[in-house]
Amino acid sequence: MLSKWEGIVIRTIPYGESNKIVTLLTQEAGKITVMARGAKKPRSKLAAVTQPFTLGSFLIRKGRGMGTLSQGEQIESMRFIREDLEATSYASYIVEIIDRFTEENNRVAGVYELLSDALHAINEEYDAEAITLFVEWKMIRVGGIHPVLHACANCGATDGEFGFSFKEIGFLCHRCFHLDTYVVRLTPTQIKLIRTFYTVPIHRVGNLSLKKDTKQLMKKIVRTIYDEQLGVWFKSRRFLDKLEAMPELLPKQENPESEG
Known part of the structure; x- marks a missing residue:
């Protein structure tokens, strides 16, 4: 059976001398893995369309076992992502999160759109670190964590000062601060940002410019959820941590600091 699906390449593995095993996140069918025969050959028609992060239209033959990629047409190569170290690093982390929390042949509502929005934004040179925060916050619910962000998780109050509690999620x-000795106190702007990261689609926000300290706090909270509540670790995140520890590898000026 032949199917034509729009998808994004999230992982490739060499197979033999000339083939690739390609994992796609498709709009119609969710995550699927296919064999791309001859795709490692430079002159192969499948060589370009099976590059990581590529958005394409894929003709797939499905039978028993793994499907076969028969044809592919590139829609967007995401060239900037592949050529810029920082962009590549954040995009790799994003696709690893999505790969980890999606199952084969199972479409999760909103995840394809999230990945597409994130990669397009990074490819358009928006703040990759901020875009990654959107993905991190939105994917915790796919992992089974549903934080209470509309009101106090204990008493339901919507007024007063607030903080984030890992105990109450x-x-x-x-x-109610007395319920959690380690509550992370937040400003009204930080509360608004967390709600934005969790609920608002990336394409509705535009190029969000955040102070470095704000991004670090948002990152600390969401990554503690991944580490302690979800218990997952990512290889690509370790590389990002190394990049942050060696800023000389990224000779890029900070964007003007402003928050809304």
């Missing part, structure tokens, strides 16, 4: 108001 959500916001606590100042009246």
Whole structure:
């Protein structure tokens, strides 16, 4: 059976002298893995369309076992992502998160759109670190964590000062801070940002410019959820940590600092 699906290449593995095993996140069928015969050959018609992060239209023959990629047409190569070290690093982390939390042949609503929005934004040279925060916050619900962000997780209050509680998995108001000794106190702007990361589609936000300290706090909270509540670790995140420890590898000026 032949199917034509739009998809994004999230992983490739060499197979034999000339083939690739390619994992795609497709709009119609979710995550699928196919054999791309001859794709390692430079002159192969499948060589370009099976590059990581590529958005394409794929003609796939499905039978018993693994499908076969018969044809592919490149829609967007994501050239900037593949040529820029920082962009590549953040994009690799994003696809690893999505790969980890999606199952083969199972479409999860909204995940394809999230990946497409994120890669397009990074490819258009938006702040890759901020875009990654959107993905991190949105994917925790796919992993089974649903933080209470609309009100106090304990008493339901919507007014007052708030902080984030890992114990309660959500916001606590100042009246309930005593429930968690380690509550992370937040400003109104930081509360708004967390809600934005968790609920608002990337394409509706545009190029969000954040202070470095703000991004570090947002990152610390969401990654603690991954580490402690979900118990998952990512190889690509370790590489990002090394890049942050060696900023000389990324001779790029900070964007003007402004937050809304």
